[in-house]
Amino acid sequence: MSGSFRFSISLSPLHSNEFPRMPVTKPRIHVPVPKPMTVALSKVVSPLRVAAPAVMIAAAGLEVDRVTEAELKENGFRSTRRTKIVCTIGPRTCELEEIEALAVGGMNVARVNMCHGTREWHRDVIRRVRQLNEEKGFAVAVMMDTEGSEIHMDDLNDAESAKAEDGQIWTFTVRAFDQPSRPERTITVNYDGFAEDVKVGDELLVDGGMVKFVVTEKIGPDVICRCTDPGLLLPRANLTFWRNGSLVRERNAMLPTISSKDWLDIDFGIEEGVDFIAVSFVKSAEVIKTLKSYIIDRSPGSQIGIIAKIESIDSLKNLEELIRVSDGTMVARGDLGAQIPLEQVPLVQHEVIQLCRQLNKPAIVASQLLESMIEYPIPTRAEVADVSEAVGQQADALMLSSESAMGQYPEKALAVLRSVSLRIEKCRREEKHWDVTDLRIVSSSKLDEISEEICNTTSRMANKLKADAILVYTKTGQTASLLSRNRPDCPIFAFTPSTSIQRCLNLQWGLIPFRLDFSDDMESNLNRTFSLLKARAMIKSGDLIIVVSDVMQSIQAIKVP
Numbered sequence: 001m002s003g004s005f006r007f008s009i010s011l012s013p014l015h016s017n018e019f020p021r022m023p024v025t026k027p028r029i030h031v032p033v034p035k036p037m038t039v040a041l042s043k044v045v046s047p048l049r050v051a052a053p054a055v056m057i058a059a060a061g062l063e064v065d066r067v068t069e070a071e072l073k074e075n076g077f078r079s080t081r082r083t084k085i086v087c088t089i090g091p092r093t094c095e096l097e098e099i100e101a102l103a104v105g106g107m108n109v110a111r112v113n114m115c116h117g118t119r120e121w122h123r124d125v126i127r128r129v130r131q132l133n134e135e136k137g138f139a140v141a142v143m144m145d146t147e148g149s150e151i152h153m154d155d156l157n158d159a160e161s162a163k164a165e166d167g168q169i170w171t172f173t174v175r176a177f178d179q180p181s182r183p184e185r186t187i188t189v190n191y192d193g194f195a196e197d198v199k200v201g202d203e204l205l206v207d208g209g210m211v212k213f214v215v216t217e218k219i220g221p222d223v224i225c226r227c228t229d230p231g232l233l234l235p236r237a238n239l240t241f242w243r244n245g246s247l248v249r250e251r252n253a254m255l256p257t258i259s260s261k262d263w264l265d266i267d268f269g270i271e272e273g274v275d276f277i278a279v280s281f282v283k284s285a286e287v288i289k290t291l292k293s294y295i296i297d298r299s300p301g302s303q304i305g306i307i308a309k310i311e312s313i314d315s316l317k318n319l320e321e322l323i324r325v326s327d328g329t330m331v332a333r334g335d336l337g338a339q340i341p342l343e344q345v346p347l348v349q350h351e352v353i354q355l356c357r358q359l360n361k362p363a364i365v366a367s368q369l370l371e372s373m374i375e376y377p378i379p380t381r382a383e384v385a386d387v388s389e390a391v392g393q394q395a396d397a398l399m400l401s402s403e404s405a406m407g408q409y410p411e412k413a414l415a416v417l418r419s420v421s422l423r424i425e426k427c428r429r430e431e432k433h434w435d436v437t438d439l440r441i442v443s444s445s446k447l448d449e450i451s452e453e454i455c456n457t458t459s460r461m462a463n464k465l466k467a468d469a470i471l472v473y474t475k476t477g478q479t480a481s482l483l484s485r486n487r488p489d490c491p492i493f494a495f496t497p498s499t500s501i502q503r504c505l506n507l508q509w510g511l512i513p514f515r516l517d518f519s520d521d522m523e524s525n526l527n528r529t530f531s532l533l534k535a536r537a538m539i540k541s542g543d544l545i546i547v548v549s550d551v552m553q554s555i556q557a558i559k560v561p
């Protein structure tokens, strides 16, 4: 290996978590039955091309997601997709073949939203993803999203929707009804303090303003409202109330971020071995710390990553600390847009992506990216511009919600995310947008700082030398993450012995995670990797590769023999 240089030092162990276990209280569980939605198809446009499934080639000891491998070969590995895709699984996509179609279409992470459906329903979905991973060679990670303590409506007696007309009088109540005895135009609200907290004259916004009411009268547990902006009420829609133009957050602001039902869902997620738990309506870093120590307590050695959802005013007050303690964030623009003026949402998105990059945490941009594709087979130009913006900002991942959960065109929506990502990424590379100089130091120890500097240097080197790929051998995933943070020009092949770390790395920009057993002998690791990759046509003789290892803390520049 002439022309290579190296230096080595051992890595420090991972930081331990010293927070106490969270007590669990008895929950109030509600179990709505998931049901398919029908949406009208009102435009017919030729479908976008979706890559054909690749044939799995077995090469002993080296495992990579079969679709990632196909994408590598299809696009040439310098042009493989860097932006990752999260798909929400719902009634439209919960069957094995439907999940497989999403996996084939490039889904890196499957998300289940505990706000909807029963635990049994979610269990089936999670197991199907696992089954596909095992049987069909995918490495799709699973993200469980908590319900959180938001105020929302009930299930509308399992109706698909209810229409509120202009001027109609509706009752929002905290009374519970047996299904048949519920009066017409009556909606049950899940938060007991609701009737006490609202005042006559308050505005009641459903789903951030899709339907609006004004409170005209209060009678005990009933809040009588007149509809001022008519529209469709959807099951379990989110509710906010506004007084004199400001969001009212009285006692509801004191509700626990993780409700007792959420704790049970979290236990369920741990049992089912999910890879990520996304925490809805996070307010403080403390709750994330508590959850992390709870998980470590329950499942020692667990690799579950905690994603802080930025979707409330409170989360914005503690943004930096929240991001620092979590394993990633989601800009949950849906609820965020119901709490802050809409024109501020893009600013928050930009800020969160920047901060995440500085703090070395993955950032997901979520909600309404391709909203019109719930009904139509192609997106609006404005939606494509929104996706382009998020890709251009180099967010780690984009997320589909309703588009994949209950829309008419989940696979087409996924294909749009893929093609827009590829196009915008290519454009950025051609413009040589390497901005690796302004990253601040994130490490808290000298040893970690050395890894960090190695990764920064590696990325700069790879860019200057026009390397074909960076190879990283990582046991914890941290070194791979630090490389991804630099957003280098070439893809990063990350080798890790753990399947769960392999799946978790699937959320991070530009990482191509492989599962590989490797030793501390880098020379033999490299020779083996080269021959395995060559056998699968994933590299070729003459390719310039930069190799980094968190085992050795070394950098080597190598022409593939």
Ligand SMILES: Nc1ncnc2c1ncn2[C@@H]1O[C@H](COP(=O)(O)OP(=O)(O)O)[C@@H](O)[C@H]1O
Pocket (backbone or CB within 6 Å): 033, 034, 035, 088, 089, 090, 091, 113, 115, 116, 117, 118, 121, 234, 236, 334, 401, 402, 403, 405, 406
């Ligand atoms: N498990 C499920 N069961 C039934 N419907 C679901 C499920 N998951 C998602 N959906 C549907 O897909 C929509 C979009 O999903 P998502 O964005 O996760 O939820 P929400 O819109 O409530 O924030 C939901 O509003 C709901 O109609």
Ligand SMILES: C=C(OP(=O)(O)O)C(=O)O
Pocket (backbone or CB within 6 Å): 113, 115, 145, 280, 311, 331, 332, 333, 334, 335, 336, 366, 367, 401
């Ligand atoms: C992603 C979001 O959260 P959920 O879908 O759980 O409401 C959001 O509010 O944008």
Ligand SMILES: [K+]
Pocket (backbone or CB within 6 Å): 113, 114, 115, 145, 146, 147, 148, 280
């Ligand atoms: K949720």
Ligand SMILES: [Mg+2]
Pocket (backbone or CB within 6 Å): 280, 311, 332, 334, 335, 336
């Ligand atoms: Mg939300």
